[in-house]
Amino acid sequence: MNDAVFASDGLCTHEHVHxxxxxxxxxxxxxxxxxxxxxxxxxxPLCAPVCEKPTTYPAKTEGGRIFIEI
Incomplete structure (x- = not known):
């Protein structure tokens, strides 16, 4: 992986598991x-049982910090 960052609400959409x-x-x-x-x-989502994507947020790194647009 490169140094790209990604952000989501962190919950599985199947049963809201972290x-x-x-x-x-x-x-x-x-x-x-x-x-x-x-x-x-x-x-x-890539395979069952999930069929909906979690909430995702734009994220970036700047000056060694991670910024997430909520």
Whole structure:
């Protein structure tokens, strides 16, 4: 991965499980409860049981800090 940053509300849309405990590989995060997967760049759902994307926010780095537009 490069130094790009991405931000979301951090909840799986299947059962509102926190994704912070999920497995991340490349640009994919896997829900720790039912193994649904999302593309972390835009929140796009990648496999069942998820079918809706989480809320995502524009994010950027500037001067070593991360800024998220909420």
């Amino acid at each position: 994704l912070s405990d999920g497995f991340v590989m490349d640009y994919v995060i896997e829900c720790p409860r039912h193994n649904g997967r999302f593309d972390i760049r835009d929140g796009r």
